[in-house]
Amino acid sequence: MLLLDRATELLLENRLREAEFMFKQVLKQNPTNGKALFGLGRICMRLEQYDNAIYYLKRACEHLPKMLDPLYALADAFIAVGSPVDAKTVLEYALSVARHNAQIHYHLGQFYLDHGFIDNAYQVFKKGLECPESGVSVFMIFELLQLASSSEIPDLMARLERFDGKFEHPKFQIVTYHAFATAHQALGDNKEAFEYYKKANELQLTQCEFRTADMLPFYNRLLATCDEDFFSKPTDKVKSTFTPVFIVGLPRTGSTLLEQILTQHSQVGTIGESIVLSDKIVPYLEMRTERPFPDCIYEPSTSMLDYCRSVYVDEIKKSRVQEEAVINKLPANFQNIGLIYRIFPNARIIHLTRDFMANAWSVYSNHFAENEPYFCSLPEFKLYSEIEQQVMFHFSSHLKRNVFNVSYEKLIDDPERTIQKILNFIYLKYEPECMEFYKSRSKVSTLSKTQVRQPIHNRSLNRWQAFEKEIEKELTQPE
Structure with missing residues (x-):
C-alpha cells in the first residue's frame, strides 16, 4: 500500500x-x-x-x-x-x-452538447436536477437556462436561488450570476440581466492574476523581433504533405462556426484549438537557443525548424487527421504568426474580425472558464482588441499572401461566397456540403457548441444594441 x-x-x-x-x-x-x-x-x-x-x-x-x-x-x-x-x-x-449521481448527469450532458445531441443533453440535465443537490447542480441549471423554453425559466430561477451565495468557491457564484443574467435576458428584462452580467464579470476579474496592460511589453518585443530583417531572411524550402491552416483573431469572432463549415469539405480536417505551438514548440526553441520567446524564433537553425515541424506533424497524427488541409483554430495564435511563418512559410492564416461592440458584448455576456481579464472586463477587452489589431496589421503588412481577412458579418450575410473565397485561399475547390455543417456530429467544446448545430442566422449581429448604453458606460469607466 x-x-x-x-x-x-x-x-x-x-x-x-x-x-x-x-x-x-x-x-x-x-x-x-x-x-x-x-x-x-x-x-x-x-x-x-x-x-x-x-x-x-x-x-x-x-x-x-x-x-x-x-x-x-x-x-x-x-x-x-x-x-x-x-x-x-x-x-x-x-x-x-x-443514476443518483449529479456529476455523471452533467458529464454525459456535456458530451451530448459537444456532439450535437441537444435534446439528449436537455433531458439528462433535467434528470440530473432530481439527484441530491451539489455544486454541479448550478452548472446544470446554467446549461438548461440556455436550452429551455421561456415558460420553464421561472422554475429554473427558483431552483437557482437556493444556491445563491451557498458555495464558498467564487466559480460557483460566478456561474450563478451568469445563469441569472441568462434567465433575465431570455425573459426580456435587460436591465436586471446586465446587472447580473456585471456582478459575474466583476467577481471573475478579482480572480485574474494579471491585467492586459501587463502583456504590452511582450507584444512590443514580439513586433520588434519580427521586424523587416526577420521577414527578409530566406525561409526553408518545405515540402509538406498537408496545408497548415490557422484561424486567428479575437474570441467570439466566429472561429468555431468557420471551422465547422470548412471541415465538412472532404479535404479539410482539424486539430481544434491546439496549443502545440506554445506548449511544445516554443519551450523546445527556448531551450535550444537559450533565449525567451519571441527572441528564440529570430534565427533558429534548419535542424531546429525540422524538429518543430515533426512535433506539429506528430500532433496531427495523434488527432487521426489525414486530410489535405489541417486547421488549427486557436484564436490566440495571432501572437505566433512569426513562429508559424518560420516553421511553415506557406501556411494559410485566416484572420477573423467582428464589429467591436458586438464582439465585446459577446465576450462579456458569456462565461469563460479561464480567469483572464479580457474575458470579464469591457475596458480590458478593448485594450486586448487594440493589441490584436496592431499585431495583425503588422503581420498582414509583411505577409500579404499568407493572411486572408474575413469579417464575421460577411460570413453571416453571404456565407456561400465567403466560403468559396476561403477555400480558394487554401487551394481547394468549393463543395456544397460545407453549407450543411449544422448536421455534423463532430465534437465542438467551445462556447458556440449549440449555435453551430443550427443553420446560419443573423440573430446575434445586433443583440448588443439592447445594452448599448450600459456597454458604453462600462467602457468609459476608469479601471
Whole structure:
C-alpha cells in the first residue's frame, strides 16, 4: 500500500516516469490492482499515448466497478482517438450504475452538447436536477437556462436561488450570476440581466492574476523581433504533405462556426484549438537557443525548424487527421504568426474580425472558464482588441499572401461566397456540403457548441444594441 500511495503522490507531482515505475511494481505483486491500472492509464493520457491509456483504463474499470473517475478517463481516451461512439457507450454505462449521481448527469450532458445531441443533453440535465443537490447542480441549471423554453425559466430561477451565495468557491457564484443574467435576458428584462452580467464579470476579474496592460511589453518585443530583417531572411524550402491552416483573431469572432463549415469539405480536417505551438514548440526553441520567446524564433537553425515541424506533424497524427488541409483554430495564435511563418512559410492564416461592440458584448455576456481579464472586463477587452489589431496589421503588412481577412458579418450575410473565397485561399475547390455543417456530429467544446448545430442566422449581429448604453458606460469607466 505504501508503494501505491507513493506512486500516486509522484503522479500528482507530475513525475510521470517515476510514478509509472512504481505503479508497475504494484502490478507485479497484484496484476488486478485497479488503482495501479488507473494510475498507469492517467499517465498514458498525460503522455498522449491514447491506445495504451485505453488498455489500462479498460482494465481499471473492470477492477474498480464502483468508481466513476476511471470511466470518465476511458471516455476521454476514446474521444482522443476519434471514437465518440465508444465514449458515449462508456458514459451511458456510467449513468446506468450511478443514476443518483449529479456529476455523471452533467458529464454525459456535456458530451451530448459537444456532439450535437441537444435534446439528449436537455433531458439528462433535467434528470440530473432530481439527484441530491451539489455544486454541479448550478452548472446544470446554467446549461438548461440556455436550452429551455421561456415558460420553464421561472422554475429554473427558483431552483437557482437556493444556491445563491451557498458555495464558498467564487466559480460557483460566478456561474450563478451568469445563469441569472441568462434567465433575465431570455425573459426580456435587460436591465436586471446586465446587472447580473456585471456582478459575474466583476467577481471573475478579482480572480485574474494579471491585467492586459501587463502583456504590452511582450507584444512590443514580439513586433520588434519580427521586424523587416526577420521577414527578409530566406525561409526553408518545405515540402509538406498537408496545408497548415490557422484561424486567428479575437474570441467570439466566429472561429468555431468557420471551422465547422470548412471541415465538412472532404479535404479539410482539424486539430481544434491546439496549443502545440506554445506548449511544445516554443519551450523546445527556448531551450535550444537559450533565449525567451519571441527572441528564440529570430534565427533558429534548419535542424531546429525540422524538429518543430515533426512535433506539429506528430500532433496531427495523434488527432487521426489525414486530410489535405489541417486547421488549427486557436484564436490566440495571432501572437505566433512569426513562429508559424518560420516553421511553415506557406501556411494559410485566416484572420477573423467582428464589429467591436458586438464582439465585446459577446465576450462579456458569456462565461469563460479561464480567469483572464479580457474575458470579464469591457475596458480590458478593448485594450486586448487594440493589441490584436496592431499585431495583425503588422503581420498582414509583411505577409500579404499568407493572411486572408474575413469579417464575421460577411460570413453571416453571404456565407456561400465567403466560403468559396476561403477555400480558394487554401487551394481547394468549393463543395456544397460545407453549407450543411449544422448536421455534423463532430465534437465542438467551445462556447458556440449549440449555435453551430443550427443553420446560419443573423440573430446575434445586433443583440448588443439592447445594452448599448450600459456597454458604453462600462467602457468609459476608469479601471
